[in-house]
Amino acid sequence: MKHKRVAILLSGGGSNMVALADSMTGEHPARPCLVLSNDPTAAGLKKAADRGIPTSAVDHRPFKGDRSAFEAELRKPLQDARPDIVCLAGFMRVLTGDFVSDFQGRMLNIHPSLLPKYKGLNTHARAISAGDAEHGCTVHEVTAALDDGPVLGQARVPINVGDTPETLAARVLVWEHKLYPAVLRRFAAGDKTPVQMP
Ligand code: GRF
Numbered sequence: 001m002k003h004k005r006v007a008i009l010l011s012g013g014g015s016n017m018v019a020l021a022d023s024m025t026g027e028h029p030a031r032p033c034l035v036l037s038n039d040p041t042a043a044g045l046k047k048a049a050d051r052g053i054p055t056s057a058v059d060h061r062p063f064k065g066d067r068s069a070f071e072a073e074l075r076k077p078l079q080d081a082r083p084d085i086v087c088l089a090g091f092m093r094v095l096t097g098d099f100v101s102d103f104q105g106r107m108l109n110i111h112p113s114l115l116p117k118y119k120g121l122n123t124h125a126r127a128i129s130a131g132d133a134e135h136g137c138t139v140h141e142v143t144a145a146l147d148d149g150p151v152l153g154q155a156r157v158p159i160n161v162g163d164t165p166e167t168l169a170a171r172v173l174v175w176e177h178k179l180y181p182a183v184l185r186r187f188a189a190g191d192k193t194p195v196q197m198p
Pocket of ligand 1: 017044089110176
Protein backbone atom coordinates (compact mmCIF):
# COMPACT_ATOMS: atom_id res chain seq x y z
CA MET A 1 0.00 0.00 0.00
CA LYS A 2 1.30 3.50 -0.80
CA HIS A 3 1.38 5.43 2.45
CA LYS A 4 0.17 9.02 2.73
CA ARG A 5 3.12 11.30 3.58
CA VAL A 6 2.63 13.40 6.71
CA ALA A 7 4.66 16.50 7.60
CA ILE A 8 4.41 17.71 11.19
CA LEU A 9 5.13 21.30 12.23
CA LEU A 10 6.03 22.10 15.84
CA SER A 11 7.53 24.85 17.97
CA GLY A 12 8.32 23.16 21.27
CA GLY A 13 8.45 19.84 23.07
CA GLY A 14 6.56 17.97 20.39
CA SER A 15 4.50 15.65 22.59
CA ASN A 16 1.73 15.76 19.97
CA MET A 17 4.28 14.99 17.23
CA VAL A 18 5.46 11.97 19.23
CA ALA A 19 1.90 10.71 19.64
CA LEU A 20 1.24 11.14 15.90
CA ALA A 21 4.56 9.63 14.77
CA ASP A 22 4.27 6.64 17.10
CA SER A 23 0.73 5.96 15.84
CA MET A 24 1.78 5.69 12.17
CA THR A 25 2.75 2.00 12.13
CA GLY A 26 1.45 -1.27 10.74
CA GLU A 27 -1.85 -0.94 8.87
CA HIS A 28 -1.96 2.85 9.39
CA PRO A 29 -2.35 4.47 5.94
CA ALA A 30 0.22 7.21 6.65
CA ARG A 31 3.84 7.67 7.62
CA PRO A 32 5.73 10.75 8.85
CA CYS A 33 7.95 12.29 6.15
CA LEU A 34 9.21 15.48 7.89
CA VAL A 35 9.20 17.27 11.23
CA LEU A 36 9.68 21.00 10.72
CA SER A 37 10.07 23.76 13.32
CA ASN A 38 10.30 27.55 13.45
CA ASP A 39 12.75 27.09 16.34
CA PRO A 40 16.04 25.26 15.63
CA THR A 41 16.32 24.48 19.36
CA ALA A 42 12.84 22.92 19.67
CA ALA A 43 13.12 19.76 21.77
CA GLY A 44 10.66 18.05 19.42
CA LEU A 45 13.28 18.04 16.65
CA LYS A 46 15.52 15.69 18.62
CA LYS A 47 12.58 13.43 19.45
CA ALA A 48 11.83 13.22 15.73
CA ALA A 49 15.47 12.55 14.82
CA ASP A 50 15.59 9.81 17.49
CA ARG A 51 12.70 8.21 15.57
CA GLY A 52 14.56 8.43 12.27
CA ILE A 53 12.21 11.10 10.92
CA PRO A 54 13.82 13.76 8.67
CA THR A 55 13.85 17.15 10.39
CA SER A 56 14.31 20.76 9.37
CA ALA A 57 14.08 24.16 11.03
CA VAL A 58 13.62 27.72 9.80
CA ASP A 59 14.23 30.22 12.59
CA HIS A 60 11.44 32.81 12.37
CA ARG A 61 13.28 35.43 14.45
CA PRO A 62 15.61 36.87 11.75
CA PHE A 63 12.51 37.70 9.69
CA LYS A 64 11.29 40.12 12.40
CA GLY A 65 7.60 39.73 11.70
CA ASP A 66 7.92 39.63 7.90
CA ARG A 67 5.57 36.66 7.72
CA SER A 68 5.70 36.16 3.96
CA ALA A 69 9.52 36.16 3.91
CA PHE A 70 9.57 33.61 6.73
CA GLU A 71 6.96 31.47 5.00
CA ALA A 72 8.87 31.61 1.70
CA GLU A 73 11.74 29.87 3.53
CA LEU A 74 9.43 27.53 5.45
CA ARG A 75 7.89 26.32 2.18
CA LYS A 76 11.22 25.00 0.88
CA PRO A 77 11.78 21.96 3.17
CA LEU A 78 8.02 21.42 3.29
CA GLN A 79 7.64 21.22 -0.49
CA ASP A 80 10.79 19.08 -0.78
CA ALA A 81 9.14 16.56 1.56
CA ARG A 82 6.11 16.26 -0.77
CA PRO A 83 3.57 15.86 2.08
CA ASP A 84 0.03 14.69 1.38
CA ILE A 85 -1.04 15.96 4.81
CA VAL A 86 0.41 18.65 7.07
CA CYS A 87 -0.22 18.46 10.83
CA LEU A 88 0.36 21.55 12.98
CA ALA A 89 1.20 20.16 16.42
CA GLY A 90 2.10 22.79 18.95
CA PHE A 91 3.12 25.12 16.13
CA MET A 92 2.98 28.59 17.59
CA ARG A 93 3.28 30.86 14.53
CA VAL A 94 0.21 32.27 12.78
CA LEU A 95 0.30 31.29 9.12
CA THR A 96 -0.90 33.63 6.37
CA GLY A 97 -3.84 32.76 4.16
CA ASP A 98 -1.43 32.40 1.21
CA PHE A 99 0.58 29.72 2.96
CA VAL A 100 -2.51 27.89 4.20
CA SER A 101 -4.17 27.98 0.76
CA ASP A 102 -1.33 25.83 -0.63
CA PHE A 103 -2.46 23.09 1.76
CA GLN A 104 -6.19 23.84 2.01
CA GLY A 105 -8.13 20.71 2.80
CA ARG A 106 -5.04 18.77 3.87
CA MET A 107 -3.67 20.82 6.79
CA LEU A 108 -4.79 19.94 10.33
CA ASN A 109 -4.26 21.65 13.68
CA ILE A 110 -4.92 20.76 17.29
CA HIS A 111 -6.20 23.54 19.51
CA PRO A 112 -6.61 23.20 23.29
CA SER A 113 -10.26 24.23 23.58
CA LEU A 114 -13.72 23.07 22.52
CA LEU A 115 -13.87 25.26 19.39
CA PRO A 116 -15.53 27.54 18.54
CA LYS A 117 -15.01 28.50 22.19
CA TYR A 118 -11.70 30.15 23.15
CA LYS A 119 -9.89 30.68 19.89
CA GLY A 120 -6.36 32.02 20.39
CA LEU A 121 -4.19 31.71 23.48
CA ASN A 122 -4.58 31.06 27.23
CA THR A 123 -7.55 28.80 26.62
CA HIS A 124 -7.35 26.90 29.92
CA ALA A 125 -7.29 30.03 32.08
CA ARG A 126 -10.19 31.48 30.10
CA ALA A 127 -12.35 28.37 30.55
CA ILE A 128 -11.66 28.32 34.29
CA SER A 129 -12.39 32.02 34.77
CA ALA A 130 -15.60 31.63 32.75
CA GLY A 131 -16.72 28.99 35.25
CA ASP A 132 -17.17 26.35 32.55
CA ALA A 133 -17.92 22.81 33.72
CA GLU A 134 -15.95 21.25 30.87
CA HIS A 135 -13.09 22.00 28.49
CA GLY A 136 -11.06 20.00 25.99
CA CYS A 137 -9.30 20.00 22.63
CA THR A 138 -10.25 20.17 18.99
CA VAL A 139 -8.62 18.96 15.79
CA HIS A 140 -9.74 21.02 12.82
CA GLU A 141 -8.88 21.68 9.20
CA VAL A 142 -6.75 24.81 8.93
CA THR A 143 -8.23 27.71 6.97
CA ALA A 144 -7.11 31.33 6.58
CA ALA A 145 -9.12 32.31 9.67
CA LEU A 146 -7.33 31.43 12.93
CA ASP A 147 -8.64 28.35 14.80
CA ASP A 148 -11.73 28.33 12.61
CA GLY A 149 -11.82 25.47 10.10
CA PRO A 150 -14.17 22.45 9.95
CA VAL A 151 -13.97 20.34 13.14
CA LEU A 152 -12.55 16.83 12.64
CA GLY A 153 -12.60 15.77 16.28
CA GLN A 154 -13.08 16.85 19.86
CA ALA A 155 -12.22 15.43 23.27
CA ARG A 156 -13.98 16.70 26.40
CA VAL A 157 -12.64 16.79 29.96
CA PRO A 158 -14.30 18.03 33.18
CA ILE A 159 -13.03 21.18 34.85
CA ASN A 160 -12.56 20.23 38.50
CA VAL A 161 -12.92 22.50 41.53
CA GLY A 162 -9.47 23.89 42.32
CA ASP A 163 -8.17 23.36 38.79
CA THR A 164 -5.40 25.73 37.74
CA PRO A 165 -4.55 26.39 34.09
CA GLU A 166 -1.65 23.98 34.58
CA THR A 167 -3.67 21.09 36.01
CA LEU A 168 -6.34 21.57 33.36
CA ALA A 169 -3.78 21.78 30.54
CA ALA A 170 -2.20 18.54 31.73
CA ARG A 171 -5.60 16.80 31.71
CA VAL A 172 -6.34 18.11 28.20
CA LEU A 173 -2.91 17.14 26.88
CA VAL A 174 -3.52 13.48 27.74
CA TRP A 175 -6.58 13.59 25.47
CA GLU A 176 -4.75 15.55 22.73
CA HIS A 177 -2.43 12.57 22.44
CA LYS A 178 -5.43 10.26 21.95
CA LEU A 179 -7.53 12.52 19.72
CA TYR A 180 -4.98 13.73 17.18
CA PRO A 181 -3.77 10.21 16.18
CA ALA A 182 -7.38 9.01 15.91
CA VAL A 183 -8.33 11.94 13.68
CA LEU A 184 -5.20 11.57 11.51
CA ARG A 185 -5.84 7.86 10.95
CA ARG A 186 -9.41 8.56 9.85
CA PHE A 187 -8.44 11.60 7.76
CA ALA A 188 -5.61 9.71 6.02
CA ALA A 189 -8.14 7.04 5.07
CA GLY A 190 -10.29 9.72 3.46
CA ASP A 191 -12.92 9.77 6.22
CA LYS A 192 -13.81 13.20 7.63
CA THR A 193 -16.45 11.94 10.09
CA PRO A 194 -15.70 13.86 13.31
CA VAL A 195 -14.12 11.87 16.17
CA GLN A 196 -15.78 12.38 19.56
CA MET A 197 -13.96 11.43 22.79
CA PRO A 198 -14.39 10.03 25.39
C1 GRF B 1 -0.41 21.73 23.32
O1 GRF B 1 -1.13 22.14 24.45
C2 GRF B 1 -1.26 21.95 22.10
O2 GRF B 1 -2.64 21.98 22.41
C3 GRF B 1 -0.85 23.28 21.61
O3 GRF B 1 0.55 23.30 21.83
C4 GRF B 1 0.79 22.66 23.12
C5 GRF B 1 2.14 21.99 23.15
O4 GRF B 1 2.11 20.88 22.32
N1 GRF B 1 -1.20 23.46 20.23
P1 GRF B 1 3.39 19.86 22.14
O5 GRF B 1 3.67 19.22 23.48
O6 GRF B 1 4.58 20.70 21.69
O7 GRF B 1 2.90 18.88 21.13
